[in-house]
Amino acid sequence: MSNKTPSKRIGKLDFQTIKRIFSYMSRYKKSMVMVILCIIISSVASVAGSIFLGTLIDDYITPLLADPNPVFTGLLKALALMACVYLAGILSSWLYMRSMATIAQGTLKAIRDEMFAKMQTLPIRYFDTNTHGDIMSRYTNDTDTLRQMINQSVPQLINSACTMITVFVAMLIQSVYLTLIVIVSILLILQIVKFLTGRSGFYFMRQQETLGDLNGYVEEMINGQKVVKVFCHEEKAREAFQEKNIAWRDAVTNANGYANSMMPIMSALGYIQYVIIALVGGWLAISGATNLTILGTGTMTLGTIASFLTLSRSFNGPISQISVQFNSVIMALAGASRIFKLIDEKPETDDGYVTLVNARENPDGTITEADHRTGIWAWRHPHQDGTITYTKLRGEIVLDHVDFSYNPDKEILHDITLYAEPGQKVAFVGATGAGKTTITNLINRFYDITNGKIRYDGININKIKKADLRRSMGIVLQEVNLFTGTVMENLRYGNPNATDEECIAAAKLANAHNFIMMLPQGYNTVLEGDGSGLSQGQRQLISIARAAVADPPVMILDEATSSIDTRTEALVQRGMDKLMEGRTVFVIAHRLSTVMNSDVIMVLDHGRIIERGSHDQLIAKKGTYYQLYTGAFELE
């Protein structure tokens, strides 16, 4: 909703963006050629109609009037011919509109699909630094304005342009003098159009801004509506809303006011132009002046004036059409450039060439690749000399003097070194902002480290293909995200080949089975709106089960049990212990009870590891951990 393009850009067409939109339409090249051809035919047909009306009076009716025994066959033939021309016009306009519908929707689909596919490749940083509403609005508002432009404005613009050219030529054929009058008056009219589109364009942008503002306010307040109720803050909320609503109303009133008045003003000015032409034409005809046309000279006739008058009306029509479309084109281009900006974002780079394969362990201890699931995994490591080595996936993770910063000016992690042996449980403890979650973001390469090295089974993780690296790790986050679909589908999310039995076993492990069975359709209950019917604790249990189904050798649990009460946690603990068995696990938890039984606990402070050791060692040390443990120190 935040189409906050500076208002001063109004009135300038962004040709770069236009070119790009057309490049998406290029796969419809053949249809496009046909469409343009059809548009030309249909506009020529309609102009031909106007010209015919001119000749009707002069060439048919007037001679017939003079004839005492009028014969209508000539007129009949001409009318039949006209009928054919009209029919061709109707058919071609049907054809082009029909294909334009397909082209517009196809182009939009192409853009939309590319945008979504592209979005999937963007680094996590993109989603952390852009508001979700902003990303969403590209799929909704921006695509919508673009649809209107391609579907309505583009054909109308082509049509109007064609009509204008044909009419212009036709006018020149009729009379050069009168055409000059039309040109002068159109130039004057265009000044008014320019003023009107400028004003309405300015307010249309204001309208988008105020709507975005309103949208943001509503979203925040409705989200906190329960707090509003508890504090009886309704009246205040209403007043603030009203203020924004009125700002929107005023912008819309002006935007539509100027845009609406375009048509009546153009039409009235058209009448005045009409009168002037009639006067001049009449004067020319009466004074018997010669009529200059591009085909030669002749005398000004009544028929000439009549048909010229009709033509001049057809000339004004497309000009008002174009003016009316102008604003929507500008708005659509602003939307399109935002869409293209997303498409042009730099994707997550992946130079990894080490892949994860199914493997078989030979009796002699060597590892060979297997073509089916064996339960054993190995890193397939091709070397520059063409040889390939296989390393068994064990889950050993080493951080070697790692530095990291999200922004160059503020270092988040400083000189982190740690060894996690396969099957070990490593815990991170520390205040908010100490860098706990950041470490896990680095291990699965959501972000890349600035200095140092991270090794996985002895391989630098930069060499491992990201998809394979992530496949070997399960992650359970504090903020649980579920997807619309059944509980079973959600459980199977990380491992689409898992059987129902495996999923149910995992749910039992996570202590989620009982409440799932109480849902209306058990495992087939459809979760909607991010599983909004479930409590936060239940969502966390599903998320743990989901990670268990994926069965990765390394697991990251980031505050995974924070919303589960301690009693339930104690119940889950047994399952969790079983889940962690034989896996390398990184645990971030607020409750020290969750991390106590870890093999190593790292106490982080301002991006540095200040203490490390087992629970007993750290207690004995009587350092920061001890203070945390005894509650002498605040943990946030």
Added chain:
Amino acid sequence: MIKTLAKSIREYKKYALITILCSMIEVVFEIVIPLFMSQLIDRGIEAGNMNTVLKLGVLLVFFAIMQLITGFLSARIAAKSSAGFASNLRQDMYDNVQTFAFSNIDKFSTSSIVTRLTTDVTNVQMAYQMLTRMAIRSPAMLIFAMIACFGIDAGISMIFLAVLPVLAVGLYFIINKVHPLFTGVFKTYDKLNNVVQENVRGMRVVKSFNQQEHEIDKFDAISEKIYMDFSKAERIMSLTSPLMQFCMYACTILISWLGAKAIVASGNSTALGLTTGQLTSLFSYATQILMSLMMLSMVFSMITIARSSAERISELLNEKTDIRDPADPVMEVRDGSIVFDHVDFAYSSKADKKVISDANISIRSGETIGIIGGTGSAKSSFVQLIPRLYDVTGGSVSVGGVDVRQYDLEVLRNSVAMVLQKNELFSGTISDNLRWGNENATDEEIREACRLACADEFIEAMPDGYDTHIEQGGTNVSGGQKQRLCIARALLKKPKILILDDSTSAVDTKTDAFIQQSFSQYIPDTTKIIIAQRISSVQHADRIIVLDDGKIADVGSHQELVERSPIYREVYESQQKGGSEDE
């Protein structure tokens, strides 16, 4: 539905009427102008009379200027009237949402309320503007133009009567065919947006499970469906214009033929019949008639599109709050005593399972009560009955000796401060947020409340102190800080009853204990109800309620419960195992 929406027109009714009036006048000019044009050709140019040409020309220019003025006015006023109506409509919706009880809020999702307040209102606004500008104007135009045509030549004008039904049937067929398609398309759009939203939010999950391909496939399938349905609908819609052209061209040719014959028959004399000038006017009117029909069909199609939006809006407008002030409300809460008398509660009257069943307890004013229970044991539901955020389904809850349903809601809620589990701070400074509790609080009072909630230290450590700006959703303060701010905000209400729903979970034990201590020291007369997951937060309470599956399993002091309540003991031990001073 229309009645519901029309209520919001209010002060903009006169603008709507002026719009209609102006557009009627505009129509008159648009009809008169072609008449004079034909006169100008017939009596002026044809007769070679420049004087007449000049006279009629001046008259025509005058008409055109009049039309310009009325057209301009009607355009501006139509914009004012529709924007005003739309903003009223939006305000009414928002106001109604403000009256909603929690149960009403639960019914609508945030995003659905937001869509109704934005996109749906815009759709209705556009349709309404179209309606005021065209709905009267087009039929009027049609009728006037028809009268004018029949005035010129009734015989030839019969052509229109023949063509009109063809057009009407054609348009009806198209709209009928297209409407269900569009409704379907919009539903699919909702699905598409849902997928995008889930992905944007859950990108970490998608990436860590490597499900990008799966998500792209899911998206493409929906995207493909939109493409198919939308282009199908548009293809049918694309018949409209050719249909119009067909009618118009058919009229032109028929008028040409019949007109030529009539002119020849009359010898181009006004007295005897049709003239060439009149023929030109006939063509003009033919265009006008068909254009007004086109406009009408556009009005229809816009209304069909706006119809689903209007339905969604009236759904929100017609939602009546479940909790209302009683007729003769009690305006004062005597003290902070609470009585639960055989309380039953269910979120939906249809639900067969009660969330709370037969809860009985009497709490003295000033008492400190702890509540302990597992996930899903209805702890939050239990306390939300006290400020009447939900109504009981059986039994009664009394505060200060009076049933909560007899109080004025504002009076009751001002006496009962509640810190919700899902805390929300709003964008604005820290003081702004705290003043939610009491608008007129002095700086001293604010500092006092923050001291009690142990929030003063970290606030004063911030660069801007109490003027520090809080981001939307309070993302720039930590969980524990947010909780303490919310407690301070509630304290500023100087409530008779203070309810903390798991509000110190992110605060360390020491600070937690300090907050508890200052409560008993500084607000001894306030009844305090504390829901907590850790025993340490409640063990010093006068009494602790153990909730299990919506029932009060036991009530007693920490010591008593450790001895006799197996559930309590289990919780206690699970935390003991994790260290006596867990967290």
